Amino acid sequence: MKAESKDIRKWWMIFSHFPPEPYGLWRSYLLAACITLILFSLSAFVAYRMQGACTELTFLGKTSVCKSQNEYREGLLKKEEENKEAARERSRQLKEIRLNRNDKLFGQSWTWFESELAQLEKVEKSDKYKLPSIGRGSLSLIGIILLSLLFYAFLSRIVALHAKSTFRHRRLSEIDGGSTRDWAIPHILIAIVLTVPVLLSELSTSVLAKEKTWFGYDSFCVTPAAFVIKCIGFVAFGFVAAAPFTTLWRLSRTEYIPDPAWQAKDGKFGAERYVEFLQTWALWLILAPSALGIFLFRYAAAMENVFSPVRLLYGVGVGIVIFLIVIRLIRNAVILRFKCRQVLANHDTGKTDRPPVDPTIGFLGTDWWKLPATISVSLASLWALLEFLGLSKIIADIAQKMP
Numbered sequence: 001m002k003a004e005s006k007d008i009r010k011w012w013m014i015f016s017h018f019p020p021e022p023y024g025l026w027r028s029y030l031l032a033a034c035i036t037l038i039l040f041s042l043s044a045f046v047a048y049r050m051q052g053a054c055t056e057l058t059f060l061g062k063t064s065v066c067k068s069q070n071e072y073r074e075g076l077l078k079k080e081e082e083n084k085e086a087a088r089e090r091s092r093q094l095k096e097i098r099l100n101r102n103d104k105l106f107g108q109s110w111t112w113f114e115s116e117l118a119q120l121e122k123v124e125k126s127d128k129y130k131l132p133s134i135g136r137g138s139l140s141l142i143g144i145i146l147l148s149l150l151f152y153a154f155l156s157r158i159v160a161l162h163a164k165s166t167f168r169h170r171r172l173s174e175i176d177g178g179s180t181r182d183w184a185i186p187h188i189l190i191a192i193v194l195t196v197p198v199l200l201s202e203l204s205t206s207v208l209a210k211e212k213t214w215f216g217y218d219s220f221c222v223t224p225a226a227f228v229i230k231c232i233g234f235v236a237f238g239f240v241a242a243a244p245f246t247t248l249w250r251l252s253r254t255e256y257i258p259d260p261a262w263q264a265k266d267g268k269f270g271a272e273r274y275v276e277f278l279q280t281w282a283l284w285l286i287l288a289p290s291a292l293g294i295f296l297f298r299y300a301a302a303m304e305n306v307f308s309p310v311r312l313l314y315g316v317g318v319g320i321v322i323f324l325i326v327i328r329l330i331r332n333a334v335i336l337r338f339k340c341r342q343v344l345a346n347h348d349t350g351k352t353d354r355p356p357v358d359p360t361i362g363f364l365g366t367d368w369w370k371l372p373a374t375i376s377v378s379l380a381s382l383w384a385l386l387e388f389l390g391l392s393k394i395i396a397d398i399a400q401k402m403p
Contacts (some may be wrong), residue, residue: 015153018160020167021247022183028155032239033149039233047217047226061221068210069221072074072117076213089134121265138217145233149240156244161279163251186238188245192315195238201313202231213370245321248281252328257336260343260356268359269340275333279363280328285322289315330371333360 050060059070179311205212206220206227220227220240264270292314337360344355364371 005280008122018157018164020163020251021156021160022250024180025183025187025243025246026156028052028184029153029240029243032243033153035236036149036233036240038140038143039229039236040142041224043218043229043233044142046229047138047223050223050225051217059221061224063221065208065210066221069212073213073215091284103308140390141216141218145237148237152240159244159251162277162280165245167251167256180208180269182249183246186249186278187242190242190245191235191321192247194241195235197313197316198234199231202227202234204313210381221387231356241318242321244327248285248325249328251277252325252332254332254335257332257339260336260340262347262356266359267356269343269356271336271340271359275363277335278329278333282326282363283336283375285326286375287378287382289318289322291382294383307378330364333363336360337364 015030017023052056059066205214212219212221217223255389258269258271260269260271262269266272268275268365273354324337337358340358340360347355365374
């Protein structure tokens, strides 16, 4: 046991298998993670081979939509160049005014002049519609994929370790066992729900949109082959992201709800740890994605000129899966409460026999409206905290400074 605890502290623990995560699910995660990295790297390689060592990408797509996208982008570039030329002319005029005492604007404060010149300089350096280089685009995307793979690996390990300390050894062996079908079907279905909105977003913004402003090396009209490989990579990544959700889905089965024990040591029918597990993951699954959603909302608002709102479909699949899992966790707490009340009703309590406490009060509250109220207050507090700390504004500022 000591050796096992020592191994858990090593850095590669996030890639190790911990019951009650099914062993087959863990192997599926590793396989999907390797395929994801290979496909996204191959997408970048294909784009490099087809585009060459150009500093700026060129359109290789030959469809009518690609022609419309290129014409629309050229119009935006022309308008942007006109704005730059107007800004340069205005800057020249302001600099002349500062040297001409006879000009009526000479009396303006130096702060006003500096502010105007700074705004004009920002317009002159604007390159919102310039296509990025292959190296920059591929490295940023592969970096995001790597961080995402590490995040989902870490999340899977945390769920498994928390469950390991929550469930009894008898139940732990039952959960870790079972047929492949017990975890494979939920895993496939969750991966589909996570992947379909992403593919629809890619199809809408890259293949169907005629007025597209945001391009990359893997856009359909820039490098069609790289785009197809990237979409297959998203399918593989869907199975990676589905791994921790599959474990939570299995752990939220009603058959794993503990039977209330009157004389349990915790004084809460022996279900205190189980309810803590339900409460912890229900709240985390609500608050953590909500914080990320706030960041993405501010990012999209700051990038409104080049960011398509359809990209927000990326979060639809995750939202559906999280909603269903949270509902299952709350359902289990409600069922446990009814079980505890049934035990209380059937038990003949004596004068000196102190009844156990309802373990679900801290999670569900005493009235039906307390849990929704707690969730609403938590979300409002999260929004206020992020705004107070200025974290979401930092995301927006970074987006505005991106070329």
